[in-house]
Amino acid sequence: xxxxxxxxxxxxxxxxxxxxxxxxxxxxxxxxxxxxxxxxxxxxxxxxxxxxxxxxxxxxxxxxxxxxxxxxxxxxxxxxxxxxxxxxxxxxxxxxxxxxxxxxxxxxxxxxxxxxxxxxxxxxxxxxxxxxxxxxxxxxxxxxxxxxxxxxxxxxxxxxxxxxxxxxxxxxxxxxxxxxxxxxxxxxxxxxxxxxxxxxxxxxxxxxxxxxxxxxxxxxxxxxxxxxxxxxxxxxxxxxxxxxxxxxxxxxxxxxxxxxxxxxxxxxxxxxxxxxxxxxxxxxxxxxxxxxxxxxxxxxxxxx
Amino acid sequence: xxxxxxxxxxxxxxxxxxxxxxxxxxxxxxxxxxxxxxxxxxxxxxxxxxxxxxxxxxxxxxxxxxxxxxxxxxxxxxxxxxxxxxxxxxxxxxxxxxxxxxxxxxxxxxxxxxxxxxxxxxxxxxxxxxxxxxxxxxxxxxxxxxxxxxxxxxxxxxxxxxx
Numbered sequence: 001x002x003x004x005x006x007x008x009x010x011x012x013x014x015x016x017x018x019x020x021x022x023x024x025x026x027x028x029x030x031x032x033x034x035x036x037x038x039x040x041x042x043x044x045x046x047x048x049x050x051x052x053x054x055x056x057x058x059x060x061x062x063x064x065x066x067x068x069x070x071x072x073x074x075x076x077x078x079x080x081x082x083x084x085x086x087x088x089x090x091x092x093x094x095x096x097x098x099x100x101x102x103x104x105x106x107x108x109x110x111x112x113x114x115x116x117x118x119x120x121x122x123x124x125x126x127x128x129x130x131x132x133x134x135x136x137x138x139x140x141x142x143x144x145x146x147x148x149x150x151x152x153x154x155x156x157x158x159x160x161x162x163x164x165x166x167x168x169x170x171x172x173x174x175x176x177x178x179x180x181x182x183x184x185x186x187x188x189x190x191x192x193x194x195x196x197x198x199x200x201x202x203x204x205x206x207x208x209x210x211x212x213x214x215x216x217x218x219x220x221x222x223x224x225x226x227x228x229x230x231x232x233x234x235x236x237x238x239x240x241x242x243x244x245x246x247x248x249x250x251x252x253x254x255x256x257x258x259x260x261x262x263x264x265x266x267x268x269x270x271x272x273x274x275x276x277x278x279x280x281x282x283x284x285x286x287x288x289x290x291x292x293x294x295x296x297x298x299x300x301x302x303x304x
Numbered sequence: 305x306x307x308x309x310x311x312x313x314x315x316x317x318x319x320x321x322x323x324x325x326x327x328x329x330x331x332x333x334x335x336x337x338x339x340x341x342x343x344x345x346x347x348x349x350x351x352x353x354x355x356x357x358x359x360x361x362x363x364x365x366x367x368x369x370x371x372x373x374x375x376x377x378x379x380x381x382x383x384x385x386x387x388x389x390x391x392x393x394x395x396x397x398x399x400x401x402x403x404x405x406x407x408x409x410x411x412x413x414x415x416x417x418x419x420x421x422x423x424x425x426x427x428x429x430x431x432x433x434x435x436x437x438x439x440x441x442x443x444x445x446x447x448x449x450x451x452x453x454x455x456x457x458x459x460x461x462x463x464x465x466x467x
Contacts, residue, residue, distance in 0.1 A: 008323045010305065010368045032366070039364045045325055053323060055368070104434045106352070106359050106415060203436065 009052040016061055016140070019178065022054050024142050024152045027176050029054050033077060033115035036107060037122070062114070062180060073183045076114025080126075081105065083113055092187040094195040095133065098125040098212070103202055114179050117161065122201075123169045123231045125210045129195050131162035131229040131239050132212035135184040142176040158183070162229060162239040167273045169237040191216045191225075192299070194292050198284045205233040209281050211288040215247070217300060223250040230285045235276030238285075243269055253297035263290050309370050312380035320367045327351040327362040329370075330377060349438035350404070352411040353377050359415035361437070378407035386414060389462060393455035399447045405440035412438060413452055420456050 011029070013019040023029060032038060032055045039045075056062055062077035065086040072090050074083055080099050087096070102108060102116065102124050116126045117137065136158045145151040159173075161182070166172055173179070187193050192215055199208030215226040226247040230238040243266060250258070263286045270282055277285070305322040308315070311333055320329060330353065351362040354376040381387050390413050394400045401409040416434055420426050431452060432445045443451075 007305070008321055010322045035366060035369070036364055039325060039366060045323055045328070046321075053366075053368075100433075104437050105419065106361060106412075106434070106437055109358065110360075110364065200436070203439075 011052065011054040012058050013054065013056075014058050014060075016059060016178075016180065019054065019056070019059060020140065020142060020152070020154055023176065023178065024144070026052060027142075031056065031118075031178070033112040033118075034079060034110040036103075036111045037115055037119045056114075064181075067186075069186070071183050071185050073181055074113050075181050076112060076118075076179050078113050080108040080111050080113065080116065084108070090186060091184065092133070092193045094193040094212070095129055095184070098129040098195045098197075098210075101125050101197065101200075113182055117164065117182070118171055118174075118179050120171050120174055121169065121235070122205075122233055123165070123210075123237060124201050124233070125195070125197060127161065127165065127237070128210045128229040128231040129193075129212040130182065130184060131160070131231075131237075132214045132227045133185055133187065133193065134214070134227060135161045135182055137161055137164060137179050138181045138183075139173050140178045140180055141173070144176075162227075165237040167237060168235050168276055169231060187214070188216075192296075194295070196288050196292070198288065201233040207278065207280055207284075208233055209284040209288065211285060211292070213289075213292055215296070217252055217296075221252050221300065223247050223252065223296075228289075230270065230288075232277060232281050236274040236281070238270050238274050238277075240269055240273065252300045254293050259290055259293045262293065305368060307367055307371050309372065310374045312375070312377055322366065322368040324367045325363045326353070326355075326360075326365040326367070326370055326375070329367060330362060330375070334377065334379065349412075350408045352408045352437075354381060354411060354414070357418075359411050359418075378411060381411065381414070385462065386417075386459070389417070389458040390414065390451075390455045392458050393451045396454050396458075397447070397450050399443055399451055402440060402442040405438050405442060408438045409435075409440075409443070409448075413448075413455060416452055417456055417459060420452075421459075426452055426456070 011022050013022055028051050030038060030051050030053045032053045056077050062075040064075045065078055066073045067090050072087055080102055084096060084099055103111065116124050139157055139159050141155045143153045143155060145153055164171060164173065194213045197208060197210045201208050201210060210231050213228045216224045218224040226244050228244055266289055267282055267286045270277055270285060305320060307320050308317045316333060352359055353362045355365065356373050390410055412434055416426055428445055428449050431449050435445060435448055
């Protein structure tokens with residue numbers, strides 16, 4: 001079974017510093033986390049143009065899960081299944097539901113949190129719900145200094161997950177940067193988190209819609225701190241602070257006319273900002289928003 | 305890259321490209337390999353194997369990850385008592401997967417049975433989600449549910465525990 005193709009070199013760094021040195025020397029190197037996205041890419045093998053691979057498996061700093069009263073912090077190499085087990089009594093049920101929908105157990109034992117967030121174009125349910133929860137991701141960015149760019153400076157920033165993607169759903173930090181961990185706020189008792197999806201992001205890529213909303217209801221019966229994110233598998237990520245502001249101070253129960261106006265405004269924004277949403281996906285997103293607003297009414301009225 | 309691994313009880317040592325998918329390695333190593341690599345981008349689920357005892361999609365595993373591992377394809381799994389629990393369940397329920405996906409469905413069922421042994425509740429939703437890996441529609445979810453619960457009963461009896 002001797003191969004005649006160019007041999008792909010595999011790097012297995014044991015620390016983040018080692019990883020950063022490798023990426024600095026070979027910016028086009030392929031990062032191997034769980035491998036579910038990389039290996040399933042069309043034409044992955046055999047391909048003479050394939051670059052070398054750096055495997056993150058042995059970097060222990062990337063596999064940690066820590067939590068306190070305010071947040072749970074997950075390393076980029078934590079698999080989805082590990083996260084479900086570690087975060088069982090900590091994370092919101094909606095986040096649990098969103099992750100459970102990603103593939104099957106066989107896939108989730110390989111797919112990683114970092115990998116799910118960093119795939120260049122395909123978006124899964126995790127991205128949207130983390131954006132709505134206000135999660136932040138630690139990104140280490142490599143800056144080349146000096147005349148020949150030989151010296152490197154690493155800048156670490158915590159970036160909201162909502163700002164990791166452009167409106168087309170493309171991950172914006174692919175070159176010379178590494179996502180190392182994600183910090184997810186714990187949903188308090190006063191907050192409500194909703195996750196709904198229509199279609200499977202794995203098998204209905206052209207038509208599925210993933211909807212996530214976090215909000216609370218203030219004492220004066222109005223929406224407080226709403227955070228909405230709608231995403232599709234291929235080519236669309238909607239997170240608009242202006243739209244979130246338009247939901248703020250909305251009195252509950254929300255009237256039918258108000259719901260209709262909000263949904264119409266939402267539809268216009270999605271069409272303008274995310275042209276890759278199909279008509280079906282826009283309509284689905286709009287209906288999901290209406291459903292969630294009606295459900296909020298039901299919850300509020302059942303408590304009064 | 306030099307790879308040392310155990311495939312179906314036999315030790316192999318060979319040179320391979322580090323990024324070569326496991327299913328391609330198995331097709332070359334084992335002439336009677338039951339995996340049919342007709343998938344594109346891992347969508348068919350027909351290339352399942354047990355990697356260190358865990359059900360794995362072999363086209364998603366590169367060569368550099370199998371060094372030092374034990375790989376069990378359907379060919380060797382069907383000689384185990386664990387397989388007979390599942391085969392008996394097919395016979396008892398009168399439901400059989402088609403020949404195209406038989407190997408894959410058996411290993412998927414084995415994966416679910418392993419989780420049931422660790423106290424995971426095999427609900428219809430869980431079964432439907434697990435079965436989504438294999439897109440063959442020869443068996444409905446309700447049929448799979450009956451088969452899986454029957455297989456678990458067979459296994460529990462064989463192991464001497466109450467189901």
